[in-house]
Amino acid sequence: MNEEHNASVVGGKSFTAVAINCASKAGEWIKTKLGNYNQLQSKYSSQDLVTEVDKGSERLIRNLIATHFPHHSFLGEEGVEPGPDASVKALEEARNAEYLWIVDPIDGTTNFVHGFPFFCISIALAHHGEVIVGVVYDPMRNELFVAEKGKGAYVHGRKMGVASEERLRESLVATGLPPDQQAALPLNLRGINQLAPKVRNLRIAGSAALHMAYVAAGRLSGFWEIGLNSWDMAAGSLLIQESGGTVTDMNGEPYSLAVRNVTASNGRIHDELLTALKEAETSAE
Known part of the structure; x- marks a missing residue:
């Protein structure tokens, strides 16, 4: 695809071209910092990490977007206080904006910190x-x-298309290990225990946004995780939907920015995946 010529355009400016430019520039800068960060801090838990590279990437993206669209709203992970309550509040305050950019400057910070090459800009x-x-x-x-x-x-x-698997037992499915060890992690572990014997195999690679992109590309048949935020999923949700897949909450309701417990798939295994997760009592609601 020629992204610039197929982009949504307002006032002669392409939203998609700007998003691509921001992601590319941030990504190239992040690569220069791999193994070379100076400050590592914990946020909500010892598994919820942030570096000055996360903050610098978000600042770079925010500034580039503001150059082109100064009146648009911006919701970035590093501009929100740690913890699920703060994330919900930040989205509530921003979600009614006409145009809202939703950014994760490094999805997979723990991987970045350890030099494990599975992280992305969303x-x-x-x-x-x-x-x-x-x-x-x-x-x-x-x-x-x-x-x-x-x-x-x-x-x-x-052009991407989702995987062709018709049954859960034929499927490669991914999930995550949430940093919220009190609520989200135990629930997600129930899902892992329930799904592991029912799928071809499970993957836990540490970036929800990349996992969702892999569902869109047909590399994974499904993905679920408890306790995510809008910046983890917003871009990935559209990738999957536009590739012919399905994204819902764990009750099967259509994806919206407020969803925190997500199930995504090629569509063909979706009902079976939801049923297995329900049997595992993974719902946090």
């Missing part, structure tokens, strides 16, 4: 609460996943 744009642009960029593999509402999703310029 940038989404919502219009009146509906995601219309989604970009996930993996700087270590130079893979750019791009979606526009109603126009499909692409990687390496090729």
